[in-house]
Amino acid sequence: MSSQLNETILDVRDLKMYFPVTRGLLRRKVADVKAVDGVTFKLKKGETLGLVGESGCGKTTVGRCIIRLYQPTDGQILFEGEDITNLPEEKIRNIRRKVALIFQDPYSSLDPRQSAGNIVGEPLKIHSLVKSPSEYREKVEELFRKVGLDPSMKDRFPHEFSGGQRQRIGVARALASEPSLIICDEPISALDVSIQAQIINLLEELQEGFKGLSYLFIAHDLSVVRHISNRVAVMYLGRIVEITDSNILYSNPLHPYTKALLSAVPIADPFVEEKRERIILRGEVPSPLNPPPGCSFHPRCFKAIPECSQVIPPLKEVNTGHEVACINL
Amino acid sequence: MSTLLEVKNLATQFHTEGGIVKAVDGISFHIDEQEIVGLVGESGCGKSVSQLSVMQLIASPGKIVGGEVIFEGQNLLQYEPNGPEMRSIRGAKIAMIFQEPMTSLNPVLTIGRQLTETLELHLKMDKESARKRAIELLGMVGIPDAENRIDDYPHQFSGGMRQRVMIAMGISCNPKILIADEPTTALDVTTQAQLLELMKDMVERFHASLIIVTHNLGVVARYAKRIYIMYAGRIVESGSTKDIFANPRHPYTVGLLKCIPRLDEEKGRKLVPIEGLPPNLINMRPTCAFYPRCAEGSERCSKEPWPPLTHIGNQHYVGCFLNDKEKKSELST
Numbered sequence: 030m031s032s033q034l035n036e037t038i039l040d041v042r043d044l045k046m047y048f049p050v051t052r053g054l055l056r057r058k059v060a061d062v063k064a065v066d067g068v069t070f071k072l073k074k075g076e077t078l079g080l081v082g083e084s085g086c087g088k089t090t091v092g093r094c095i096i097r098l099y100q101p102t103d104g105q106i107l108f109e110g111e112d113i114t115n116l117p118e119e120k121i122r123n124i125r126r127k128v129a130l131i132f133q134d135p136y137s138s139l140d141p142r143q144s145a146g147n148i149v150g151e152p153l154k155i156h157s158l159v160k161s162p163s164e165y166r167e168k169v170e171e172l173f174r175k176v177g178l179d180p181s182m183k184d185r186f187p188h189e190f191s192g193g194q195r196q197r198i199g200v201a202r203a204l205a206s207e208p209s210l211i212i213c214d215e216p217i218s219a220l221d222v223s224i225q226a227q228i229i230n231l232l233e234e235l236q237e238g239f240k241g242l243s244y245l246f247i248a249h250d251l252s253v254v255r256h257i258s259n260r261v262a263v264m265y266l267g268r269i270v271e272i273t274d275s276n277i278l279y280s281n282p283l284h285p286y287t288k289a290l291l292s293a294v295p296i297a298d299p300f301v302e303e304k305r306e307r308i309i310l311r312g313e314v315p316s317p318l319n320p321p322p323g324c325s326f327h328p329r330c331f332k333a334i335p336e337c338s339q340v341i342p343p344l345k346e347v348n349t350g351h352e353v354a355c356i357n358l
Numbered sequence: 359m360s361t362l363l364e365v366k367n368l369a370t371q372f373h374t375e376g377g378i379v380k381a382v383d384g385i386s387f388h389i390d391e392q393e394i395v396g397l398v399g400e401s402g403c404g405k406s407v408s409q410l411s412v413m414q415l416i417a418s419p420g421k422i423v424g425g426e427v428i429f430e431g432q433n434l435l436q437y438e439p440n441g442p443e444m445r446s447i448r449g450a451k452i453a454m455i456f457q458e459p460m461t462s463l464n465p466v467l468t469i470g471r472q473l474t475e476t477l478e479l480h481l482k483m484d485k486e487s488a489r490k491r492a493i494e495l496l497g498m499v500g501i502p503d504a505e506n507r508i509d510d511y512p513h514q515f516s517g518g519m520r521q522r523v524m525i526a527m528g529i530s531c532n533p534k535i536l537i538a539d540e541p542t543t544a545l546d547v548t549t550q551a552q553l554l555e556l557m558k559d560m561v562e563r564f565h566a567s568l569i570i571v572t573h574n575l576g577v578v579a580r581y582a583k584r585i586y587i588m589y590a591g592r593i594v595e596s597g598s599t600k601d602i603f604a605n606p607r608h609p610y611t612v613g614l615l616k617c618i619p620r621l622d623e624e625k626g627r628k629l630v631p632i633e634g635l636p637p638n639l640i641n642m643r644p645t646c647a648f649y650p651r652c653a654e655g656s657e658r659c660s661k662e663p664w665p666p667l668t669h670i671g672n673q674h675y676v677g678c679f680l681n682d683k684e685k686k687s688e689l690s691t
Contacts (some may be wrong), residue, residue, distance in 0.1 A: 083546035191635050221400040222573055226617035226631035233628075249547060252576075256619030256629070276624050293551035294621050295576030299599045301622060302580045309555050310548045313518050 037110075038210055038243050039072040039095065044104035046090050050318065062318050064090040066267035067104070069344065072210070077236070077244040079258030079275065081251055081290070083314055087267040088247045092212040095245070096128050097121050109209070126156045129203035133215035135195035139187040145198050146183030149173065152205040172201040175238075176231060193224035200231060212245045217253065229257060251294050255279050263287050266317055266325040269344060273351035283353045285332045324356070332357055362567055363412070363452075363535055364388040368425035370404075370411045377641040381407040383591035384425070386667075389535065394561070394568045396578030396599070398614075399588035400636055405571045406457075408588070409537050413448055414439040429535075450480040453533040455557075457540035459520035463512040469496070469523050470508035473530060480531045495526040499556060518549035525553070529560050536561055539571045554581060575618060579603060584673065587611050590637050590647035592664065597674035607676040609654045646678075654680055 045068075047061040065087040072078045080088045094101045097113065106114045113124050129152075132138035139148055150169040152158070159165040170180035176197040187195055196216060203211050213232065217225040236242050248254050254261055255275050262272040263286065271284040282288045289308040296302055310329045315321055321328050327337035336356060344354045370382040382404045389395050399405045411422050414434065427434040429452065437443040456462040464472055473495060474488035483491065489508070496504035499522040512520055521541065528536050538557060542550035558581055561568045570582060578585050578599060585602055587595040587610065595608040606612045613632040634651040646652070649659040658679055659665075667675040668682075 083548060193635070221636065222575075222614060223400060223617055223632040223636070226619075226629040227633075229619070230629055230631060251547070252619045252621040255621060256623075256625060256627075258625070279621065290547060291621065293547045295551075295574070295580035296621050297575035297579050297603070297615065297618055298620070298622075299579045299603050302576075307551070307555070309552055313516055313549060314546065 036074045037071050038074045038108070039245070040105075040107035041071070041091070041095065042069050042105040042107070044068045044091065044094060044106065045102045046087070046094050046099055047102045060318060063267050063320065064317060065094065065101075068264070068267070068269055070262055070269065070272060072243055072245060074209070074241045074243055075236070076260065077246055077258045079254035079261040080245060080247045080264060081249060081254050081261060082264035083249060083290075085266075085314060085317060086264040087317070088264050089214055091264075092130070092214050092245060092247050096125060096130055096212060122156070126152070126206040127208050128210045128212065129206060129208040131196075131199050131203050131211060131213045131216045134219050135192055135199055136187075136219070138199060139195055141187050144184050144186055145178075145190065146173075148187070148198060149183070149201045149205055152202060156206050158206060168205070172205055175204065175235070176201040177227075191224075192220050193227055196220060196228050197231065200228070200235070204235065207239075209241060210243045210245065212247065214247045215249070216246075218248065218250065225253070229253065233257065251291060252296075263290065266314065266320050268325070268354065269352075270326065270355070271351075271353045272344070273348075277348075277351055283347060283351070283358055284355050285330050285357075286326050289329075289331075324354075360391055361388050362391050362393075362429070364426075364428040365408075365412060366426045366428070368408060368411055368427065369423045370407050370416055370420060371423050372420045374419060374640065379639045380591050380642060381420070381639060382411060383642075385586075385588070385591075385593045387586050387593065387596070389567050389569060391534075392561070392565055392567055393584070394558070394570065394582050396582030396585040397569060397571045397588060398573065398575060398578055398585055400573055402636055402639065403588045404591040404639075405588050406539050409454070409539055409569065409571055412537070413452060413454055414444055415448075415454075446480070449476055449533075450531040451533055452535045452537065453528040453531065455521075455524045455528045455536065455538040455541050457543055459517060459524050459544070460512070462524065463520060465512050468509050468511055469515070473508075473523070473527055476527060476530050491530070492526075495530055496523070499523070499526045499529075499560070500552075501526075517545055518553065521545060521549075521553055522556070525557060525560060529564055529566070532564050533566055535567045535569065537569045537571070540573070541570070542577075543572070543574075575614060587614070590639060590642065592647070592677065593667065593675075594648065594678070595674075595676045596667070597676075598672070601671065601674045605671075605674075607670060607674070607681055608648075608678050609652045609680070610648050613651075613653075 044065055046065040047063050049058045050060040052059045068091055082088045093099045095106055105112055146169050149172050153168055159168055173180040178197050217228050246257055258275045261275045261278045262269045265286050271287045282291055289310045292308040312329045323338040323340055324342050327333040340356055342354045342356045344352045347353050347358055366386045367384045368382055369384050372379040372381055385408055397405045410416055412427050416422055470492055473492040477483045477488040477491055493504045493508055501507055501522055542553050582599050585599050586593050589610050595611045606615055616630040617632055632651055637647050644663045646659045646664050649655045665677045665679050667677045669675055670681055
């Protein structure tokens with residue numbers, strides 16, 4: 030098992046996703062939005078990698094490129110050793126069986142006209158994973174139980190469920206095709222605090238149950254990401270600025286942006302808060318349409334030196350397994 | 359510090375086709391001069407409605423059905439919602455910052471017009487000095503190049519900048535109380551931190567008091583001196599922030615604290631979710647609404663009316679039968 034767990038399931042190399050900005054009658058391309066601009070990371074079997082960053086940093090785009098909802102502009106995506114970057118449409122289906130997606134908004138991501146059972150069972154039909162109607166029924170019921178829903182509710186429609194239950198349906202649908210990787214795109218941010226814990230626990234239990242299930246957990250809530258992830262990658266304007274083991278990231282953040290991001294999150298403990306140092310960043314995240322030259326964080330950085338506006342710092346290993354993109358290190 | 363605003367037994371109901379929704383069901387709270395108070399609860403618990411009721415901004419089918427809102431010796435609820443008395447208080451002495459800066463700014467008016475409107479109305483400024491003051495205010499809340507940006511429309515501002523404009527509008531008439539209703543929920547983490555810091559600085563500078571309405575326990579832990587915890591239209595626990603975090607006494611408060619992951623703890627702790635769902639507020643029974651989800655509930659909770667808030671220590675109040683004298687021993691274990 031341990032050798033299997035060290036296997037790399039996903040290998041993303043220098044991924045770029047540029048969205049063209051067109052103008053005029055002829056839709057001439059006038060610029061690119063560099064949503065993802067050279068992202069490299071690996072994900073091991075059974076591991077959870079957290080991908081954090083503020084809105085517009087490209088974290089969702091990374092997830093969508095991996096499942097090929099977007100055709101990346103450049104770079105490579107290797108899934109279970111196979112290059113899937115340019116796989117033709119008909120072969121992509123096979124990949125989508127093994128890579129599932131859980132969406133952010135449990136209200137808009139479920140078809141309101143299909144029953145919960147149909148929603149959960151659809152992947153089984155599409156990928157021909159069941160042979161008979163009775164097997165289908167059993168499978169759907171099993172999936173319902175797995176995510177903590179009563180199978181008798183399978184004939185109900187999405188509007189009859191609460192937000193937390195809907196997200197459970199989303200999780201069940203993702204599990205239906207027995208994927209080895211689930212991309213969770215902000216799976217809990219639309220839910221109430223007391224319900225969030227239910228979904229986090231469910232995701233953790235599922236990973237314990239299916240050995241080797243990996244998560245790419247995309248979120249902006251750093252407390253949640255720390256809780257669930259083995260490793261965390263911090264993104265800023267289309268690039269990863271720091272990636273390391275989650276405990277190290279939180280105890281010893283090295284990139285100034287990571288430091289600021291961590292200090293911006295208030296901890297629910299007034300005694301801790303009293304003593305915490307706060308780094309308040311100036312300004313806002315610049316537009317990816319027109320990113321600052323050099324390190325895109327330098328206009329807001331409290332450690333910036335003149336060179337920062339000239340060189341794009343590469344991600345380099347500072348300590349074992351701890352990579353940071355900052356020329357000051 | 360003397361009490362600035364005192365709300366007693368406030369009740370607001372919505373009459374819907376399905377029945378009566380008791381969105382706010384008899385809550386009492388107060389805020390002292392220059393104090394920062396947090397009002398915490400999940401969506402639908404009535405925290406926003408309670409603040410809108412203070413401002414008398416409840417639209418039909420909603421109705422304030424009881425209680426008092428005492429501000430500067432007067433009960434604000436005796437005034438007509440659109441009467442001159444209320445209008446002279448709203449925005450001038452008690453100002454509000456709303457959650458969604460996109461929808462709470464008027465898209466067809468320039469930022470400047472929206473700011474000067476308040477100044478001209480409440481402070482009787484002439485056009486020129488109102489504009490000067492508006493530029494000053496925009497600069498104060500950190501909008502660069504305010505002289506030029508004052509003529510921009512809301513859509514030309516980013517979300518964080520819009521919320522800065524809202525803060526500028528909020529403080530423009532030197533209010534005594536600023537009510538911030540989920541002021542940073544729709545914003546990014548680093549912007550959130552900037553704006554909360556800004557709000558804190560502004561109320562300090564203007565010697566105002568701040569009510570932060572939020573679902574984020576971290577935000578209140580960082581900024582509030584006292585907090586009120588709401589559930590299903592009622593306040594279930596209140597006290598100094600430190601007391602509540604160190605010694606939470608209502609099972610709901612305890613549950614909330616256990617179910618959130620903390621930034622400063624290592625991976626591995628199992629979160630303890632609060633089972634079940636927040637109740638549907640239509641035609642609620644008069645018993646404790648948290649009872650169906652409560653791990654500590656007893657038969658008494660299902661029979662007797664909702665337990666009143668009892669004083670259990672310095673400024674610390676809790677509404678739960680577990681804190682009755684005869685049960686005290688049980689709790690300490």
